[in-house]
Amino acid sequence: MSDASGVVPGEATNDSDVAEPVDGKTGNPAEAVLPEEAGSDGRMGDQESPSERKNFVIPREELECSLCLKLFFDPVTTPACGHTFCRECLALALRAKPNCPLCRTPANIDVQSHPVNAVMSHILQTHASEEYRKRSSEVKLEKKRRNPRHGIFFSNLLSFPGGKVHLHLFELRFRTLVSRALATDRKFIIMQRDAPIGCIVNIVTSRSTADGRFYIEGLVESRCRVDQIRFEEGGHGLECGEAHAIVDLKEDEEEREADNKLSEGSEQEKKDDKSAKEDEGVMRSNPESKGWEQNASPAVRYREPMEILKRAIEGLEEAMGDYQFKMTRRVHGDPPLNDPEQLCWWVCRVVDSHDDLRMACLTTDSLLARLAVSRQLIVLGCRDARTRWWVQTFAVGGILAAAVGYAVVGDFS
């Protein structure tokens, strides 16, 4: 198979962003030879000798990025001056200064969404395909190795995955945050100051005004642990940090943890109540229940807490009333009832008080624990909704009474 496609075995062949070479040639690493139709438009034909017309030779230097001195990878060309660089190289250069790194022409472009230089990309992939593949896996490895630092937007409000943020940024440091994010991966960190955990926000749309302010809409993607927070050089007071993804415990790990807690608990109980401990011992060594657990589908651990949470949400709908709940759904979307993790984040967004519990949801790496805390949040949310209803009723009643009183007294005075 690999012989037929001309691909060296063991090389990354499933890279989605590297198109298959058109003719399967591996290309000459020293220079690219273009067939006539790719380079000549016919008009120049009568000025060239027949051998020149047949093959168009591009010197190897023309295919190299002047920043990394390697073969172009994901080449982009600046619109104002027409200079070509690797996308990553240009993004890095523009982060330092928004000018073309070769000729200093102002280059205010969004590098990540800037279209690839299609002609150059085609030449690279068809006439230096083997080297281009190597560059592709090299760049991917480098991206993985580097844990990029992101700008931090400190907020008093907690954010949760799946939520949206709308920001109007006018401080110089936050304008720097946005332009840096747009020049790289469009991401920044949002977190409370002194909280160990924040969320990664992906900028979906951004609009800048003539005086340099930004209106941005961002999607909160995932939570992360943030460390190495410090002021960035030339960041005008912007603080940046390293974001590390937080991964929940796997189901079997969670099971082991629960077992440990159970045995810890029974150690405690042993002192108080010996018979209870024995009962539990019998239950846990029951082969029937063990067999059931082993045969159960993985999601079964979350099924019961999910059902409890769903019923709690129905209770919340009742407590809020039709109109209020409809507005909530309009803002936060429908509760994702089949996805335990997303459902917890939905609850955290909807019940927007009790920050201690919401922070606990962000911090824990146990989905079971998060489901339990989410239910607690819903119960408190119901109570808040009812309190709010009474307060509003009394307020409206009071205003009406005052108005009637004024009308009556005013009538007689």
Ligand SMILES: [Zn+2]
């Ligand atoms: Zn480069």
Ligand SMILES: [Zn+2]
């Ligand atoms: Zn230039």
